[in-house]
Structure formats: C-alpha cells, structure tokens
Amino acid sequence: MVPPLALDIDGTLTTPEHTIAPRAFSLLAGWEAPVVLATGKAFPYPVALCQFAGIPERVIAENGGVALADGQLEYAGDPERVDAAIEAFEERGGDLGWDGVDTINRWRETEVAVRRTADEALLRGVAAEFDLQFVDSGYAYHLKSADASKGAALTGVAETLGYEPSDFVAVGDSENDASTFEVVGESYAVANADETASAAADHVLDRGYVDGTLDALRAVRERAVDDA
Template sequence: MTPPLAVDIDGTLTDDRRRVDPRVFPVLREWDAPVVVATGKAFPYPVALCEFLGIPITVIAENGGVVAIEGDEVVFTGDPEGARAVADAYAAAGHGLGWGEPDFVNRWRETELAVSRDQPFDVLERVAEKEGLAVVDTGFAYHVKAPDVDKGQGLLAVAEALDREPSAFAAVGDSENDAAMFAVAGESYAVGNADETAKEAADTVLDERYVDGFLAATEAIRGE
C-alpha cells in the first residue's frame, strides 16, 4: 500500500538552479495516496503547483505558518505582526531584505519573513529574538517565524484532517526546515544535496542529489 507523501520543493523537486524538473509531474500526479507539498515558500507557490499538477491542494507553506487541506480548509498559525516588526527593526539597523524591488519572495507571504542569505544573519537573529521569533536557514533564505511553527506541526495538522496517523507518511526533503517534518513522518529521506541537519534527522540519506534524489526516494517508498 502506497503511503501518503510529504515533499519539499526547492532542492527536492528542483535541480540545482531551482527549476522544477518535469520528471516529478507524473510521479506526483499518479501517487496513489495523498500528496502534501511542504515548503518554506509563500502560500501561493505550492497552491499553484498543486493546481497545475491537477492534484488536491494539500500544502504546508511558509514553514508551517499556513496549512491547506484538500482545498477545503486553510489554517494560519504564524505571526505576521511579529515578522513585520522584525523587518522594520532590521531596516532601522541599516539592512534590507536583500531581494530588491519588486520583492516577489515576500509579496504574498502571510505569516513570516524571508531574508536573503547575503544579508547579516547575526543582526537578523538578534532583532528576531527581541520579537520572540526564530530564524531558520533553509539554504535558500533566512526565514523569520514563530518558534513553535514548523513543517512538523503542519504535517500533524494535515494528518489529523485527513484522519491518518502522522507515522503513515513518508517525507522527502533537503533542508534544516525539513527536519521537524522528518521527526513526525514514519519514514524520511534526505536527498544527496541536503544540509547536515536534514541528513542527521532523516532515516535514509540518498546518494542522488536534487530531483534525482526525490525520484530515488519515491522508488524506495514504493518498494521498486
């Protein structure tokens, strides 16, 4: 029996230039169980991916700050006011978010803040702590979020809504923000390009990198 699947986007469904590889389309579309797209990206991105794939909109976005279950229910658990306060304080300290204008990274973000990794981390962490928020490095950006919000909590919410045990899920990812999801899922796979936190948290670390790692993981999950 095919287990439900929770999968990251950047670094997992993509190549090393962050381009979604079309080889994942039939795999996700034909998966014989619920598919959860779990990402640090703003809410519209995973929704659009599900829409164009033609699969139910079941997503964990903004590192758990927004959860949607099969297009019927949307739950917000992040701290948008705190994130805005951090952005203001960071700007007052002389630093921008690093994306230029227009800022498409944060334009539709509803529960957290994403800062380019070429901006000073120590200053960001300091101002975030003053607002009671945490900073997680996804490998693509620094995400400022509520400390009790993560992909693991998002997966728990999805599992409950779908009347599944969290341990029934298989998870695939590549980054520090996937570690909490790995801890909740019954089986977890880190692709070869994953950071050390993700690798240490995963049940299986694959040799294959990026989308090749995802494809290898799905073969292992299905026992192929």
C-alpha cells in the same frame, strides 16, 4: 498501498538549476495516496504547483505558517511580531535584499524571507530580541514564530486527511524539514541536504535533488508492492 507523502519543493523536487523537473509532475500525479507539498515558499507557490501537476491542493507553506488540506485552511504564528522585527531590522540598517518588486514576500502572510546576502548577525539578534525563530533554508533566511513548523503543520494536515503523521513518508533537504522528519514514519534526505536535515533523516540518499527523490519513492513503492 503506497503511503501518503510530505515533499519539500526547493532542492527536493527541483533540479540543481532550481527549476521544477518535468518528471516530477508525473511522479506527483501518479501517486495513489495523498501528496502534501511542504515548503518555505509563500502560499501561492505550492498551490500553483498542485494545480499544474493536477493534484489536490494539499500544501504546507511558509515553514508551517499556512496549511491547506481538503478545503481546510489553517494559520500558525504571530505575523504582527514578525513585521515588528523586520521593521527593527531595517531601522538598524538591515536590508531584505530583494531588488525591484519583492515577489518573495509579496504574498507571504506569516513570516518574512530575507536574502542570504543580508546581515545574518543583525537578523539573528533581532530574531532573539522578538522571540522569533531564525531559519536558514539554504535559499533564504526566514524569520518566523517558533511555534510554527512544517512538522506541526503536517500533524494537523494528517488529521484532516484521516491519517496519522507516522503514516507519511517525507523527503527534504533543509533544516526546515527536520521538524517534518521528526513526526513522520520514514524520512529521506536527498544527497544535497544540509547537515541538520541529513542528521534528522532515517535515510540519506546517494543522489540529490529530484533524482534522489525519485530514488526514494521508487524504493517506497517497491516495498509497498512486496508487502501487498
């Protein structure tokens, strides 16, 4: 029996061009245990990916701020404090950096994502002032409550699904995946992972992006077959 999975999306199920690889859909749909998509994106994005992949909606979004599993929806963090911090950031000359309609934050409920071209020092200072956590996912800067994380959310999702967090295998690429790696039984960082994720993972893969993820899951499946 294959183990349940906790998979990041960006940099993990995507290509170097930041698009979802078509071969990822068959991977997700064909896995015989629960698959949880754990991302820094806003909640609708992983839900939509589950729908298009034809798998149950089991997701962790906004770096642990929102979690859904088998119809049970949970929130973590203090969005009002985040909003107050972002207001202070903008009053001091900061800019979220998203041109036109801000689809990055439009449906975000518990945190705010800021373009990585923004004033990092100012944003870090505001985060410290409001007792919030600054996270660099490699794709955006995130301001969120310190008690919200992918790992904490996975602990709750695992309970809902009838598993222990240690039953899961996780694959990721960013510092926001390190908390997931800390609670699962086995973790893989793809070759394009940042230093924090690579240091926290049990294994660092030779290939990056979706190709590395496929390599990891082939190894997991082969081991499960050998152990059967």
